[in-house]
Amino acid sequence: MKAVIRDTYGPADVLRLGEVEQPAPGDDEVVLRVHAAGVDMGVWHLMEGVPYLMRPAIGLRRPRNPLIGTDVAGEVQAIGANVTRVKPGDRVFGTCDGAFAELARTPQDRLAPIPENLTFEQAAALPTSGMTALMALRDAGKVRPGQQVLVIGAGGGVGTFAVQLAKAFGAEVTGVCSTSKVELVRSIGADDVVDYTVEDFADGKRRYDLIVDTAGNRSLSHLRRALTPLGTFVIVGGEEGGRWLAGMDRQLRTVLLGPFTRRRPLVVFAFPKLELLERLAELAEQGKITPVVDKTFPLSEASEAVRELAKGHARGKMVITV
CATH class of the missing domain: 3.90.180.10 (Medium-chain alcohol dehydrogenases, catalytic domain)
Known part of the structure; x- marks a missing residue:
């Protein structure tokens, strides 16, 4: 499958589109067909590897995980043996490790149903x-x-x-x-x-x-x-x-x-929690919050999206479409 990967830390130029192996779900995991992925400063930090204090957790000299991207929205493609909260075909949003890809794998408790009044792009802007x-x-x-x-x-x-x-x-x-x-x-x-x-x-x-x-x-x-x-x-x-x-x-x-x-x-400090995702989905469904999407970029232009984000001029959120 196609995915945005990086082999080293650095500016947006280290990001490239490549081919990686398709993920398979673990017992408590879900594999999504990604439709959209949100871009936030957490992506920039992981790309640059800063602050240095977090490097022991993500890789001292180079990233342990070459994939990048956290906020995701898509359709469930496959589920693990213990997954009960979602089923194939469900529209869901949440967080994962590697959202800038055609497929993404994540635990079931990091996902919530997308409200009917939100697009995939809006849902991808919502999590973090x-x-x-x-x-x-x-x-x-x-x-x-x-x-x-x-x-x-x-x-x-x-x-x-x-x-x-x-x-x-x-x-x-x-x-x-x-x-x-x-x-x-x-x-x-x-x-x-x-x-x-x-x-x-x-x-x-x-x-x-x-x-x-x-x-x-x-x-x-x-x-x-x-x-x-x-x-x-x-x-x-x-x-x-x-x-x-x-x-x-x-x-x-x-x-x-x-x-x-x-x-x-x-x-x-933001930490993924199912209760938070569900509460946001509820408020969005009621029309009390609406994600503001400034620009969308295709997967092949992920580096440009992160570069634009780093300039600090985004009006709301920027989103990558897959």
Whole structure:
């Protein structure tokens, strides 16, 4: 089968389309005919092999797994002996190790049914970014109806879901984004939008009960200035801090700050959970969240998709079609 593979760590040029052996399902696994695969910064990190601290888990000098891609949507083609949750022909979405391929194998508990009102491309945009936003708002931020919520990076992959989820949970939402994304952020339900190129959300005019920062490049002291006295800020990701930490330094500083402030600083790392996937599917089926797909790329142009993602200009999500 055709799949995007890489033999070494590096920029998008290391990705190439090649032929690999078709996967067979283990007892608790499912093989999908891939129709679409989401592109997120996790793919970029795995491609580059950064932060270096994760290399013992993924391969010190070169990737242990040559396949790449995490978010997937497709049809079940084969199932293992113990699989009971899905059957061949089902439309499903979720996560796997190697989504940029014609076929992908993954455990059954990393998949959920695709709502009828979503396309494969929309479903592929949902898993990692949607789960991250849901964890940031519901689990870490404990968002409540009527709260003032600020989403930084509101026009990006996680941010577009965070805006919609905060509205679904009854909050009043302000999105922070660049000029080119202002209308997009308004269109997905933000009550107010701050264009960071012309104004500062922490200018003291307004304070927020919960801040979700998906952009990862503002100081913690800057975020605290925009919070209510007992407010919470949640850090999602971050790309600064060099190749050893690659954003983890900011998250570590956030954790260390906790005992010394009344404002609750928290961090979120996305982990695949069936409950999260099912909750996202339910909200999508109800029309409360709709994945924003910016561009689609064929499998042969996966390297270009990742290259575009790294520029940081994506409006919502980019998706690879297979």
